[in-house]
Amino acid sequence: MRDLFERIHENKGPLGKWASQAEGYFVFPKLEGPISNRMKFKGKEVITWSVNDYLGLANQPEVRKVDAEAAAEYGSAYPMGARMMSGHTDLHEQLENELAEFVDKEAAYLLNFGYQGILSTVDTLVGKDDVIVYDVDAHACIVDGVRLHIGKRFTYKHNDVTSLEKNLQRATKLADQTGGGILVISEGVFGMRGEQGRLKEIVALKKKYNFRFLVDDAHGFGTLGESGKGAGNEQGVQDQIDVYFATFAKSMASTGAFVAGDKEIVDYLKYNMRSQMFAKSLQMQLVKGALKRLDMFRTRPEFKIKLWENVNALQNGLKESGFDIGTTQSCVTPVYLKGSIPEAMALVKDLRENFGIFCSIVVYPVIPKGLILLRLIPTATHTIKDIKITLKAFSGIREKLENGTYKRLSEVIMRGVQK
């Protein structure tokens, strides 16, 4: 036998192998200053397109005031213990009631983090005889939840209702044999490419197949539907979503999450969800902060209006300039370009250093080889000036990509990124 760490020594993983060239710049970059449309990267101001503070609540003075007052009143410890044991309070309950009402469900349950929360929700909803059918492009937290399932699971092609139906037929056959049920999982908005999950078509299949539907609406909550009630509300099918999940990590600009549905199901989750039963309760600063943010969703439509003005200006501007922004139906704005990974690195470096634009970059294996995805997240804090500068910069980098500038520069990059 060999030492366990030998494997790690030999193979750092698909991303880890790039660490020496990429760390501190392409991965683990340090954005400094208050969260907003303009932040600092390596001491220079950049227009920030990579922060999911959709509504710009992160630094709204009245939100910050509530956060600060709650921190002063409760510190960061209170309440201690898991909800079930000693970490329950009136304010946790109030937040759950308000969230449930907001997303038109009977009940809601708070989760400490979105990732563990939905993973554990999937784990809790299914037993060994049940079958899961989920979108192949589902977020890692859904995939990890499915990994915990000891029964059968099928993926369907991304947002492809015909493929979903084929897999529902397989799942139905299997569930008939095991005596189990079926859980279908989609996202409300797919965070990488921005398409909305085809929730309307998926719930229409309930007429033909017997399944329950779980939706992860991380990017839809706050940005879509009336007052930001999410993708289910936007598509008019919220009542057909059996279990609705959203995180506080995006439009709410905070930490935490919740799951909502019929009271009986939420009660079952409360008494059986291991990630919450065996973990400390959400701290009060986050609970009070979430109550304030939810109130902003309900009473301050101007943030969502401004967000969508910016989304439309950016997406229309990109399309008019001939960029391929794929099939987004949300604020998430992908820009697809053709090029290799080293070219992508040179291009992003140029964008940051010379054009003052900071956005996320996605390459193979997340998207097909030879494609570069620059992912822009517009927020309510961006200005039309930011958008104009960005559109100009994008035309600039496209020209350089096409005339081979980045191919030449990429050779320098590969010799080591300037830190």
Ligand SMILES: Cc1ncc(COP(=O)(O)O)c(C=O)c1O
């Ligand atoms: C679709 C989706 N689900 C869940 C999560 C996890 O949420 P959190 O950051 O609250 O753990 C994310 C965050 O990236 C997400 O995009």
